[in-house]
Amino acid sequence: MFQLAVIGNPIEHSLSPQIHARFAESLGLCVNYQKLLAPLDQFESTARQFLASAQGANVTVPFKQQAFDLCDQLTPEAKLAGAVNTLWQQNDLLFGDNTDGKGLIKALDQAGFSLRGKKVVLIGAGGAARGALGPLLAEAPSELCLVNRTQSKAKALSDDFAEFSEGTRLHACSITDLSGEFDLVINASSSSLSGAPLELPANFSAKQAMDMMYSKASGETAFTRQMQALGAQTSDGLLMLINQAALSFERWCGKAPKLDQIDFSFLRGDH
Numbered sequence: 646m647f648q649l650a651v652i653g654n655p656i657e658h659s660l661s662p663q664i665h666a667r668f669a670e671s672l673g674l675c676v677n678y679q680k681l682l683a684p685l686d687q688f689e690s691t692a693r694q695f696l697a698s699a700q701g702a703n704v705t706v707p708f709k710q711q712a713f714d715l716c717d718q719l720t721p722e723a724k725l726a727g728a729v730n731t732l733w734q735q736n737d738l739l740f741g742d743n744t745d746g747k748g749l750i751k752a753l754d755q756a757g758f759s760l761r762g763k764k765v766v767l768i769g770a771g772g773a774a775r776g777a778l779g780p781l782l783a784e785a786p787s788e789l790c791l792v793n794r795t796q797s798k799a800k801a802l803s804d805d806f807a808e809f810s811e812g813t814r815l816h817a818c819s820i821t822d823l824s825g826e827f828d829l830v831i832n833a834s835s836s837s838l839s840g841a842p843l844e845l846p847a848n849f850s851a852k853q854a855m856d857m858m859y860s861k862a863s864g865e866t867a868f869t870r871q872m873q874a875l876g877a878q879t880s881d882g883l884l885m886l887i888n889q890a891a892l893s894f895e896r897w898c899g900k901a902p903k904l905d906q907i908d909f910s911f912l913r914g915d916h
């Protein structure tokens with residue numbers, strides 16, 4: 646029996662236990678994946694106590710940076726993201742990976758959104774945007790325009806990743822630089838939490854749009870609705886959630902879930 650968990654605060658609404666249960670079922674593995682609520686000042690003790698007798702844990706808001714700081718060994722993806730969403734223990738050492746970025750790339754691919762040679766906008770400059778940036782640049786878009794409500798943060802993030810941007814025009818843009826049509830826009834800001842649309846210039850449009858946030862009920866977020874109104878083909882973040890989970894599962898259990906053979910429609914709707 647694989648003992649797994651997701652640790653966060655809050656954690657009540659996490660879909661991870663249901664997603665991992667489907668992975669296990671599809672591969673004939675025995676997995677117990679639980680939700681662990683860590684008090685805000687007790688992430689370390691909660692994680693260490695659980696991992697002492699478990700195969701692994703996911704880490705979610707607001708503990709991903711703390712998890713990064715605790716690890717003895719980090720994957721290149723975790724180092725680049727500065728955050729950890731996947732933990733496991735081996736020989737008394739704590740290991741950390743970050744599967745969010747690769748999960749996003751797989752989700753974009755499955756949604757039919759390509760990156761190579763494309764003009765891409767990434768909105769946001771917090772933890773989610775930082776985690777996405779390295780894997781996005783590795784797919785060689787022709788241009789990657791970073792926009793953030795607080796522009797100085799977008800500039801700092803773009804400077805941090807300049808060395809990984811060979812072949813891509815990586816730049817921090819102001820909202821007014823977003824004129825004309827882009828191929829793809831990804832929302833890595835938490836704007837959809839508020840339910841309010843982003844303030845976008847009148848002549849901005851994109852062929853495709855992905856929100857890293859997901860909506861259980863309808864599959865639509867404030868951002869996907871806003872971009873649909875501008876003519877974009879859209880996807881919310883559920884595919885990303887499933888793909889980052891699959892990469893964590895493979896890391897712990899040694900087998901990759903066959904996503905095309907699993908029906909995830911049960912994740913939609915109120916429950």
Ligand code: ATR
Pocket residue numbers: 768769770771772773774793794795798833834835836839841843
């Ligand atoms: P996360 O880990 O989800 O990225 P974060 O590090 O707190 O969370 O970053 C949140 C991001 O969403 C930031 O880029 C934030 O913009 P600021 O840097 O200006 O704060 C962005 N954000 C949050 N609410 C927003 C809103 N209503 N409109 C636009 N951007 C918003």
